Amino acid sequence: MRWMRAAGRALLVVTVVLAGYTGLGVRADAGARDGARGPVTLATAGDLTHYLAPLLDDWNRGHPAERATLVELPDSADETRAQMISELRSGGRRFDVLNIDVAWTSEFAAAGWISPLERRRFPLDAFLRPVVDTATFDGRLYAVPYVTNAGLLYYRKDVLEREGERPPRTWAELARLARTVAPRYGLGGYAGQFLPYEGLTVNVTEAVHSAGGAVLRDDGARVAVDSAAARTGLRFLADGVREGWIPREALAYKEEESRRAFQDGRLLFLRNWPYVYADASGAGSGVAGRFGVVPLPGPDGPGTAVLGGSNLAVSSGARHPASAADLISFLTSERVQRRILTEGSLPPVRAALYEDPELVRAYPYLPTLRQSLLSAVPRPKSPRYDQVSLAVQAVAQDALALRQTPEQAVARLARELEALSRKG
Ligand code: GLC
DSSP states (O other): OOOHHHHHSBBBBBOOOOOOOOSSOOOOTTTSSTTSSSOEEEEEEEOOTHHHHHHHHHHHHHOOOGGGEEEESSSSHHHHHOOOOOOHTTTTOOEEEEEEEGGGHHHHHTTOOOOOGGGSOOOGGGHHHHHTTTTTTTTTEEEEEEEEEEEEEEEEEHHHHHHHHHOOOBBHHHHHHHHHHHTTTTTTTEEEEOOOHOOOOOOOOHHHTTTTTOSSEEEESEEOOOOOHHHHHHHHOOOOOOOOOOGGGGGGGHHHHHHHHHHTTTTEEEEOOTTTTHHHHHHTTTTSSEEEEEEEEOOOOSOBEEEEEEEEEEEOOOHHHHHHHHHHHHHHHHHHHHHHHHOOOOBBGGGGGGHHHHHHHHTHHHHHHHHHHOOOOOOOOOHHHHHHHHHHHHHHHHHHHHHSHHHHHHHHHHHHHHHHHHHH
């Protein structure tokens, strides 16, 4: 583990000037305005939404004058963000409630695209604590946690059992098994989400945490790069590609492509979100009953996942903000949160559900997930997070495609973040 400990040593701090905090403190809280009731839309990424229509039907039955309509945007996080922003920038009023990735709260709040919410309207104490923090910016609540997420390691239980091996707890063990065991079964060793988009930033961040550091450190005022750990984490992934235990195809994977590869029986190990558990256990899966789930590996034991998920916010241009805020209360209520797990296969934000014996029986991964969620790292709370993430993606793409060494890639990341900070 020496190489991993060494990773913590050199810390290159790159300051990103966080400018652009405009439009704060002048808007009324969403829902506080008069005449704020009427029909609303809920804009969300178009994947994993099959469970939502019946939920909105229930709301609509009880609120005929405040009907909620679903607006489905593209599947990937980045494309959804782009579409939401183009609507919000142009002053469009198509969206009332926005289902935003936890990574976007600061950017949307700082730009004035979402309205602050009254804390006392929502039972924040009942939510998992780290999740609530993703919904705040500059000390105010700008959204309400809706779905949470933490990466898990899926593994082929049948294969490891036959080999007398246990699921890996460290990246070194994972690499050994991916290198030696997978080829004997005609399997790819390991995949995550390595296409350049937000998913790649998440995967790289987790690999770097497993090297004992952080790609990005966020002390509230600046985002920093831990160069030694970043080099080690990137080298781990690039070695996987070079040595062939990360299949080349994985460089084009988002969540769904990587899920299919595992589910079709093509991979020994997969890093993915909890929603995969239900699909991989289902009738159409080639690995039903033959896989297991453990926390992501770490340097010396279970590792650190990136905190994912999404929050519900009221758009500043909402036509009916009071109804929008009420719809958010409904969707984050304990009853609906339970259905988000049972009907949507998505991780709820209400803490009590993770300790509900009936749910734990039906969803045996809940305790593992809870443990991963409570130790997960949030993404930096920067209004410029999108640009920081783009820089990480660009250099990681080149390192994984073996076009640049991890050393060159990290040096370039430092330069790109410096350039970003100079833009102000
Ligand atoms: C999942 C996570 C989200 C993350 C995205 C990356 O949707 O919930 O937080 O940004 O994946 O692809």
